[in-house]
Amino acid sequence: MIGAPIQGRSPARMAWDRIKKDRTAKISAITVAFIFLLALASPIFTWILHTTPDQFHPETLDPSFGTNPVGKLGGISAQHWFGVEPRTGRDVFLRFAYGARTSLSIALSATALATLIGVLVGLVSGFFGKTVDLVLTRTMEIILAFPSILFALAVTPVLENLLESWGVPTGNATRIPVMIVVLSMFGWPYIARIVRGQVISLREKEFVEAARSIGASRTHLVFKEILPNLWAPILVTVALNIPTMITSEAALTFLGAGVIDPTSDWGAMLLASVPFYSVDPMYTFIPGFGLFILVLAFNLLGDSVRDALDPRSSR
Amino acid sequence: MSQNSKVGNDSGEEIILSVSGLTKHFPGAKTSFFGKHEIVQAVDGVSFDVAAGESLGLVGESGCGKSTTGRLITRLLEPTAGTVVFDGQDISKLNNSELRPIRSDLQMIFQDPYASLNPRHTVGTIVSTPFKINKVVPEGGVKKRVQEILEIVGLNPEHYNRYPHEFSGGQRQRIGIARALALRPKLIVADEPVSALDVSIQAQIINLMKDLQKDFGLTFIFIAHDLAVVRHFAQRVAVMYLGNIVEIADRDTLYSSPKHPYTKALLSAVPEADPDAVGARERIRLTGDVPNPINPPSGCRFRTRCWKAQDICASSAPALLQIGQTQVACHFPE
Amino acid sequence: MSAFLEVKNLSVVFPTEDGRVQAVDSLSFSVEKGKTLGIVGESGSGKSVTSLSILGLQKGTRAEVTGEIWVDGTEIVSANEDEVRKLRGKSMAMIFQDALAALHPYYTVGHQIAEAYLVHNKVSKKQALARAVEMLDRVGIPEPHKRINDYPHQFSGGMRQRAMIAMALSCNPSLLIADEPTTALDVTVQAQILELLRDLQKEFGTAIILITHDLGVVAETADDILLMYAGKQIEYGTVRDVLQIPQHPYAWGLLTSIPRLTGDPNLPLTAIQGTPPSLISVPSGCAFNPRCNYVDQVGTLCASSVPDLLPIAQGQSHYVRCHMNPALRESIFTTQVRPHL
Amino acid sequence: MLKYTLRRIVSGTLVLGIVSAIVFSIFYILPADPARLACGKSCTPELVQRIQVALELDQPLAVQYGRFIKGIFVGRTYLANTDAARTCSAPCLGYSYQTDLPVRQLLMDRLPATLSIAVGASILWLLIGLSSGIISALRRGTWIDRTSQGFALAAASLQIYFVGLILQFIFVDKLAWLPMPGYSSPFEYPLDWAKQMVLPWVTLAFLLSAIYSRLTRSGMIETMGEDFVRTARAKGLSSRDVNIKHVLRAAMTPIVTVFGLDLGSLLGGAVITEYVFNIPGLGKLATEAVSNLDLPVVTGTVLFAAFFIITANIVVDLLYSVLDPKVRLT
Amino acid sequence: TASAATTFTTPVAPIKGAVKGGTVTILAQGDFEHLDPARNYVGGTLDFYRLFTRSLTQYRTVNGKTDLVPDVAADLGTTKDAGKTWVFKLRTNLKYEDGSKITCADMKYGVMRSYNDDILDGGPTYAKDFIDNPTNYKGPYTEPGKDLPTVICSPKGDSITFKLSVAIPYFPYVTTFGAFSPIPKAKDTKQNYELHPISSGPYKIKSYERGKQLVLVRNNQWDAKTDPLRWNYPDSYVVKMGADQNVIEQSLISDSGAAKTSVSFDTNIITNLSKVLNVAKYKSRLFNFDSAYNRYYAINVDTVKDINVRKAIQCAVDFKSILLAAGGTSAGSYANSTIPKSIKAAYRNFNVCGRDVSKHPEAQLDQAKAFLAKATNPKTTLRLAYRDRGVEPLRAAALEQSLKAAGFTVIMDKYPSSDFYAPAAKRGVPNEPDIIQTSWAFDWAAASGIVYALFDGRSMTADDAKSNQSRGNFPDLQALFAKADVSSTAAQEKLLGDIEQSLIVDKAAHVSVYFETSHYMAGSKVGGLQVDGGYSTLSVLGAYVKK
Ligand SMILES: Nc1ncnc2c1ncn2[C@@H]1O[C@H](COP(=O)(O)OP(=O)(O)OP(=O)(O)O)[C@@H](O)[C@H]1O
Ligand SMILES: Nc1ncnc2c1ncn2[C@@H]1O[C@H](COP(=O)(O)OP(=O)(O)OP(=O)(O)O)[C@@H](O)[C@H]1O
Ligand SMILES: [Mg+2]
Numbered sequence A: 001m002i003g004a005p006i007q008g009r010s011p012a013r014m015a016w017d018r019i020k021k022d023r024t025a026k027i028s029a030i031t032v033a034f035i036f037l038l039a040l041a042s043p044i045f046t047w048i049l050h051t052t053p054d055q056f057h058p059e060t061l062d063p064s065f066g067t068n069p070v071g072k073l074g075g076i077s078a079q080h081w082f083g084v085e086p087r088t089g090r091d092v093f094l095r096f097a098y099g100a101r102t103s104l105s106i107a108l109s110a111t112a113l114a115t116l117i118g119v120l121v122g123l124v125s126g127f128f129g130k131t132v133d134l135v136l137t138r139t140m141e142i143i144l145a146f147p148s149i150l151f152a153l154a155v156t157p158v159l160e161n162l163l164e165s166w167g168v169p170t171g172n173a174t175r176i177p178v179m180i181v182v183l184s185m186f187g188w189p190y191i192a193r194i195v196r197g198q199v200i201s202l203r204e205k206e207f208v209e210a211a212r213s214i215g216a217s218r219t220h221l222v223f224k225e226i227l228p229n230l231w232a233p234i235l236v237t238v239a240l241n242i243p244t245m246i247t248s249e250a251a252l253t254f255l256g257a258g259v260i261d262p263t264s265d266w267g268a269m270l271l272a273s274v275p276f277y278s279v280d281p282m283y284t285f286i287p288g289f290g291l292f293i294l295v296l297a298f299n300l301l302g303d304s305v306r307d308a309l310d311p312r313s314s315r
Numbered sequence B: 001m002s003q004n005s006k007v008g009n010d011s012g013e014e015i016i017l018s019v020s021g022l023t024k025h026f027p028g029a030k031t032s033f034f035g036k037h038e039i040v041q042a043v044d045g046v047s048f049d050v051a052a053g054e055s056l057g058l059v060g061e062s063g064c065g066k067s068t069t070g071r072l073i074t075r076l077l078e079p080t081a082g083t084v085v086f087d088g089q090d091i092s093k094l095n096n097s098e099l100r101p102i103r104s105d106l107q108m109i110f111q112d113p114y115a116s117l118n119p120r121h122t123v124g125t126i127v128s129t130p131f132k133i134n135k136v137v138p139e140g141g142v143k144k145r146v147q148e149i150l151e152i153v154g155l156n157p158e159h160y161n162r163y164p165h166e167f168s169g170g171q172r173q174r175i176g177i178a179r180a181l182a183l184r185p186k187l188i189v190a191d192e193p194v195s196a197l198d199v200s201i202q203a204q205i206i207n208l209m210k211d212l213q214k215d216f217g218l219t220f221i222f223i224a225h226d227l228a229v230v231r232h233f234a235q236r237v238a239v240m241y242l243g244n245i246v247e248i249a250d251r252d253t254l255y256s257s258p259k260h261p262y263t264k265a266l267l268s269a270v271p272e273a274d275p276d277a278v279g280a281r282e283r284i285r286l287t288g289d290v291p292n293p294i295n296p297p298s299g300c301r302f303r304t305r306c307w308k309a310q311d312i313c314a315s316s317a318p319a320l321l322q323i324g325q326t327q328v329a330c331h332f333p334e
Numbered sequence C: 001m002s003a004f005l006e007v008k009n010l011s012v013v014f015p016t017e018d019g020r021v022q023a024v025d026s027l028s029f030s031v032e033k034g035k036t037l038g039i040v041g042e043s044g045s046g047k048s049v050t051s052l053s054i055l056g057l058q059k060g061t062r063a064e065v066t067g068e069i070w071v072d073g074t075e076i077v078s079a080n081e082d083e084v085r086k087l088r089g090k091s092m093a094m095i096f097q098d099a100l101a102a103l104h105p106y107y108t109v110g111h112q113i114a115e116a117y118l119v120h121n122k123v124s125k126k127q128a129l130a131r132a133v134e135m136l137d138r139v140g141i142p143e144p145h146k147r148i149n150d151y152p153h154q155f156s157g158g159m160r161q162r163a164m165i166a167m168a169l170s171c172n173p174s175l176l177i178a179d180e181p182t183t184a185l186d187v188t189v190q191a192q193i194l195e196l197l198r199d200l201q202k203e204f205g206t207a208i209i210l211i212t213h214d215l216g217v218v219a220e221t222a223d224d225i226l227l228m229y230a231g232k233q234i235e236y237g238t239v240r241d242v243l244q245i246p247q248h249p250y251a252w253g254l255l256t257s258i259p260r261l262t263g264d265p266n267l268p269l270t271a272i273q274g275t276p277p278s279l280i281s282v283p284s285g286c287a288f289n290p291r292c293n294y295v296d297q298v299g300t301l302c303a304s305s306v307p308d309l310l311p312i313a314q315g316q317s318h319y320v321r322c323h324m325n326p327a328l329r330e331s332i333f334t335t336q337v338r339p340h341l
Numbered sequence D: 001m002l003k004y005t006l007r008r009i010v011s012g013t014l015v016l017g018i019v020s021a022i023v024f025s026i027f028y029i030l031p032a033d034p035a036r037l038a039c040g041k042s043c044t045p046e047l048v049q050r051i052q053v054a055l056e057l058d059q060p061l062a063v064q065y066g067r068f069i070k071g072i073f074v075g076r077t078y079l080a081n082t083d084a085a086r087t088c089s090a091p092c093l094g095y096s097y098q099t100d101l102p103v104r105q106l107l108m109d110r111l112p113a114t115l116s117i118a119v120g121a122s123i124l125w126l127l128i129g130l131s132s133g134i135i136s137a138l139r140r141g142t143w144i145d146r147t148s149q150g151f152a153l154a155a156a157s158l159q160i161y162f163v164g165l166i167l168q169f170i171f172v173d174k175l176a177w178l179p180m181p182g183y184s185s186p187f188e189y190p191l192d193w194a195k196q197m198v199l200p201w202v203t204l205a206f207l208l209s210a211i212y213s214r215l216t217r218s219g220m221i222e223t224m225g226e227d228f229v230r231t232a233r234a235k236g237l238s239s240r241d242v243n244i245k246h247v248l249r250a251a252m253t254p255i256v257t258v259f260g261l262d263l264g265s266l267l268g269g270a271v272i273t274e275y276v277f278n279i280p281g282l283g284k285l286a287t288e289a290v291s292n293l294d295l296p297v298v299t300g301t302v303l304f305a306a307f308f309i310i311t312a313n314i315v316v317d318l319l320y321s322v323l324d325p326k327v328r329l330t
Numbered sequence E: 001t002a003s004a005a006t007t008f009t010t011p012v013a014p015i016k017g018a019v020k021g022g023t024v025t026i027l028a029q030g031d032f033e034h035l036d037p038a039r040n041y042v043g044g045t046l047d048f049y050r051l052f053t054r055s056l057t058q059y060r061t062v063n064g065k066t067d068l069v070p071d072v073a074a075d076l077g078t079t080k081d082a083g084k085t086w087v088f089k090l091r092t093n094l095k096y097e098d099g100s101k102i103t104c105a106d107m108k109y110g111v112m113r114s115y116n117d118d119i120l121d122g123g124p125t126y127a128k129d130f131i132d133n134p135t136n137y138k139g140p141y142t143e144p145g146k147d148l149p150t151v152i153c154s155p156k157g158d159s160i161t162f163k164l165s166v167a168i169p170y171f172p173y174v175t176t177f178g179a180f181s182p183i184p185k186a187k188d189t190k191q192n193y194e195l196h197p198i199s200s201g202p203y204k205i206k207s208y209e210r211g212k213q214l215v216l217v218r219n220n221q222w223d224a225k226t227d228p229l230r231w232n233y234p235d236s237y238v239v240k241m242g243a244d245q246n247v248i249e250q251s252l253i254s255d256s257g258a259a260k261t262s263v264s265f266d267t268n269i270i271t272n273l274s275k276v277l278n279v280a281k282y283k284s285r286l287f288n289f290d291s292a293y294n295r296y297y298a299i300n301v302d303t304v305k306d307i308n309v310r311k312a313i314q315c316a317v318d319f320k321s322i323l324l325a326a327g328g329t330s331a332g333s334y335a336n337s338t339i340p341k342s343i344k345a346a347y348r349n350f351n352v353c354g355r356d357v358s359k360h361p362e363a364q365l366d367q368a369k370a371f372l373a374k375a376t377n378p379k380t381t382l383r384l385a386y387r388d389r390g391v392e393p394l395r396a397a398a399l400e401q402s403l404k405a406a407g408f409t410v411i412m413d414k415y416p417s418s419d420f421y422a423p424a425a426k427r428g429v430p431n432e433p434d435i436i437q438t439s440w441a442f443d444w445a446a447a448s449g450i451v452y453a454l455f456d457g458r459s460m461t462a463d464d465a466k467s468n469q470s471r472g473n474f475p476d477l478q479a480l481f482a483k484a485d486v487s488s489t490a491a492q493e494k495l496l497g498d499i500e501q502s503l504i505v506d507k508a509a510h511v512s513v514y515f516e517t518s519h520y521m522a523g524s525k526v527g528g529l530q531v532d533g534g535y536s537t538l539s540v541l542g543a544y545v546k547k
């Protein structure tokens, strides 16, 4: 809109102002923040509840059916706010809180790694074109041709063994890095494709020509001219990628290639709940609902970020 | 093409740019992943000279290779063949680092005032980038110099920290001009600098550029498809058709007695805002569109739309020859 | 006599988040069969909105349309969608600036023309396609029976515009609205298209509204000119009147600022200062006053009250919206403007 | 077009080759010994070694892979020229370490279940997704739109396993309207088949239709802003014709592509769905094989799935050229 | 029990209410490893093989009572030298499915070919292990002309004699295995024999598609009068293979379609147990019985040298939380001993860590700490080896908790599900486990089927503990084993019971935790199913389709 210029607002600032006005974004942000807080504060609850997420509580289970917590709704009580786990009597609330920690840190690290790789590859591939581009796009094509869940399942033990052979101790110390690598391995091509497309169109933009015409180096072109224009799409991609990563992490764990007991994780809690969903539905419901809310909040937030950064897309 | 003489202007001024046999063939759109490239003959053997301080207009229909020529001269593209001698140095084969010192003398103004400014940079950053890249520190510092330039192009120096989206099209084009001016270039290639602007704004920019040329002794290559606009800016005009120059002459000669049928047709097609002139003017209506540069017609490229075309036009390409004040490439000039 | 199209006091407002956009403000004009009205104005002055309102295409959107639009005896603003739909294509048709975007990429040109014909005529598909061939032939596309099977992207720019025209004219509409039909085209092709429009008008007696920002195009094609600025009509009259004795300072500015093929090229162009206003906050009074060189001649009135659209003299059909009195205008025009033309 | 198709098939085969090589080498560096797995309860080192020979695990990786590829195209003979020779005709994917059955047969046995899920669910999600997306787009901004899109976003944020378990709890355990999900042959027990498939279909369709609904809606809305839609209206077409013939037609193209790819990856095994509902499909086969380190089956399933994905890609590209005349394939 | 007094040669009584006809479907997770009698070794399916394979002796279960009965044999074998030489009388009126007679030579050939276990891999090796082999016989495929002189048919072919290398008092139990089945030499197709074993039982193989299904139909040549243990109600049995554990569980639970007439022999209801146990309509179709499986912890005496540390471990074991992790008392019953109570001759009702574990299953932490304090060579960091399968990690976690509470530090060492027993039995390797969480199911219902395998240190080598995971090789117990080797069955059982008690109570090298309870389910239209004491499984021998 041509006309009275608005006082010195950068595009980022305008997006931020738009987000601040968005009620959905606010509620989602609060929800996400709340879950983060729960994850961060989980040790405090250990102290309040005088137990740990790994502590067995055989007394809370029906002695003849280890699968049945004593009491209603999966054994919810003043001591066990979300009930207890069948078979072990471990406190579900603590496992939930600690699980949020694991799930979030894996998903976020994987997103970060995937974004880093994706952006770098996208930049290089889009900007330099030719053979480099051909090789990189082919690589992406091959990765995308992999049945990702299956392959992730298959490759996890392999990578784990590899790490172990380098002397990393068995268990979650290897499992978690492996998960992050595997998740980002299948995540980066999506980001790279978006970045590459953007770079290709930006590369042809006249302002890049203009910079070239004053003798700018490639580094300048990539990092000073093109990259600043990528923040918005990257941010949107990241925002929409986080929920996908959370889901994938949970799915991988659910299929058994995830973190190892006793470390808690939402996907692992769901997996553990499968045999009991009909006797103790609460145990399924709690991590499932948590996952749903978290993913929903991130999705809504991602939508808001996208709308704010790209005002043309309207709901 | 024009092998003979460097056509200078009569006054024998210093030739700052001399282009000869300039050719650019693009790999055309690939039709599939493995498909072969078609060859787009965007510019094919273009030669002309530009004297210091003059402004040369380059006109022609869409796709005839004007921008490509401009970008070859500023070495944003590497020519397939031919030479570009700028300030006594052949720059057609230089690599990026060798070009760097010349860049500040050779600047470009772009058509699209929206796409040519990085939306993430402030006006200050945009105009000061030339200084930073060429590591030039002007007297009084970069900021001061930039603000001076902003003032010169008619912008408020206080707009230093604003972003392009806060400006109108005309103002943005001024920013683009400021950037081109920053390092005091000798030659500016302006690629359709006003065609994206509103009529009421076009005149502002044309006037501004004219003033700048006068004040700083700039040399301009002014690309446009609008003959009337060129007439108001350039002292000499070259007409392009499908990658070739078909006619070059000084302004008055070209507009009053065009030699090439294409020039003639082009002139007669310009609508005039004068109801009396409408009936009075001779009308030449070309049929069809400009042919595809992937497969240009043999011989004279204009023959497919030319009402004068004979057999010879299909078999041999006419050279650019001097006829009176004009250089024209036609077997049957007017 | 009553004209084929009669627009009275048309106003269009878009309520947006940033404010109410007064895109068109009390516009009145008429077009008779066989005549051409040129609407001229800068980008954003409301030309396209006007044309869309005439076709009733703003029904069902957030646009608030008021006033009256009479097409062939039907009032469009108050009519319901179905009534207007029956008029569209048949009584009035439209061609758009960007023909590539305006044609559906997935259907053949022939199909799209035939479709337009089929809606309003009880004919078979075959007959409709035959009509499409006929129309393409009429607008000068070689080998039309082959080209009907082409998709829009296989046509060149000029051919697409011709196809659009063929589509618009397939049902012999009495009114054709051409919204910047040649802006995207080269001059040589533009000339072809304008000539085609003129020929067709002669043949079918169509009323044409030609929207453009190029006064040259209007001069060559139109009978009347409506000059718009910031949603308002500021000058309205025959081509000859408006171009030869323009009354509004904006018209003066436009005429003197466009480069021409005649006249002294060394004289600087007299540009209009400033930029067009935002339609959300149109300057009070005469919208042009911040850019007008002659505000001093009138005083505060320019900034405080909107001038009425008045005939330049009693009984004249040349209207202008300016606070300056006719004599003053006359003198300024002769002394300061005419020499630059 | 034919040339293009052939070329795509060749390059797709190449990609498959690379995928198989990767899968193959990854399992080769796995320290766990497949021979031990195939050996059984009374296993001795000699026996392990004999099995190693029988499975040709003693050969170098390149030789193993070469034989594997050969098996696919022309078949192969294990332990040729020995008493224990057995021939596996092309396309041979080897024998399962676990069950000693031809992998091809395992895949074919599991395919019907996966096919049942994929086809049924995709019909359902297309129906629901498209119709709700269309209605939303046409009634943009109304409560219908808001409700359906809110629902879609929520559904898209749900997990198959969570929804699957909840639905199973409600419809199987509490209400007992449906039998436990599973797979019965549709030819022998059509009714049981349908009843058992209902939950997998609904679950999968629930989540995916949400995505399609959003996709359809945004595609339609975007298209509605296109110039050619305005042209269609200017022609005097009825809004129904405009919406269906012009808007939907244009909005459909990307949806068809996405659908093709989704179906393709689903055909390779609806891993989670099969896992949750205990359906003996390809995905289930693969997860079992992975946990048993049954290399031939893992390679087979991954290749099979990759085959579907790549085929879907090719089909989608060809389809795209049919749907979008601008795309010219040579 | 191997007394010649009871003969059991008469046919078994009909099952009340059973009717003939119909098809019983058996749902199996996978194909049989082998159908060749010499190569069968998989617990749950051994019952099923009896439908078409007769062996020298067999188990018969009627009304919950299981006896060893002569099958192809006409008696339960006699020995005159306390078990070193065994003579079995043979029935002479038996026929194969093709009508040809079953001869003593066929019985001997069956034994002989089991020596070719290089080709016929997979089965138990008892015949080869126990029968004396002075000529180093290698099997009929390797040495075609050669004889096995220690298996002797009487001239009339009505009895068969086995000369063993040592006295094996329980040999008649061993002869239930498939190596002691008749095989006509002319029909032997070596490793392909399993594709169509010639039937000697009431059913014969009609079709067999590997991995898919096996169809059994009536064998008209079989005569019910000659058979002391088999019924033959359905017209056919169909084994459907390839379904998954949960698929089978759930289709049995849902009882729809073919599942109504179905039963499974390899699928214990595990996943859905708590659900079906709680619902009456499922309960009626559920068969709950003690399986042969005992879950126990072997304490490695090589690495945990101090007896007090071992005792501390014994006391620290929290039977309760371990069993809860496995499903509570419905999924298993606490056990002080790996010899089940049902093996009365050998079972000892001793206390573990001074308490009756069935009454006080909780960990005895104070005592554990006290023992640990007493240790002269305290080892407080323990490596616990367990398998990554089912609830085993959870059980290990339960043990970890109570060990920690008792003052130990625990290193959890998870082994892949597929590769556990052999690596865990490696001796003298780095990271050798201190506690091994493992289990045992007896091959026959006697202490000899347990104690020899689990506690006989004499079978160990320097680097392999074999199935003696606690690696005990105590001189006093060695002496007892030597004595048991040459004792009569009854005396041997008693001695073996003593050995186990000593190993658990005195040496503290073993903690038995519970016997798993099996929960098998059948479709609502299948009758005649009963728990077979011989194989501790749900037997389909008496199955019939309810009208
Ligand atoms: N990078 C490129 N790759 C391939 N073809 C190109 C490229 N750049 C230009 N062309 C082709 O070269 C021809 C000349 O293009 P150019 O941009 O120089 O024309 P122009 O005269 O500037 O036209 P316009 O008036 O539309 O700007 C056109 O056919 C164009 O499609
Ligand atoms: N749907 C809409 N919502 C809000 N504002 C609109 C809408 N359509 C048009 N406008 C505004 O109305 C004004 C007039 O627009 P219109 O398209 O008629 O201009 P125009 O004269 O045709 O310009 P151009 O020459 O650029 O085509 C512009 O300021 C535009 O931003
Ligand atoms: Mg250009």
Ligand SMILES: [Mg+2]
Residues within 6 Å of the ligand: C047, C048, C049, C179
């Ligand atoms: Mg417009």
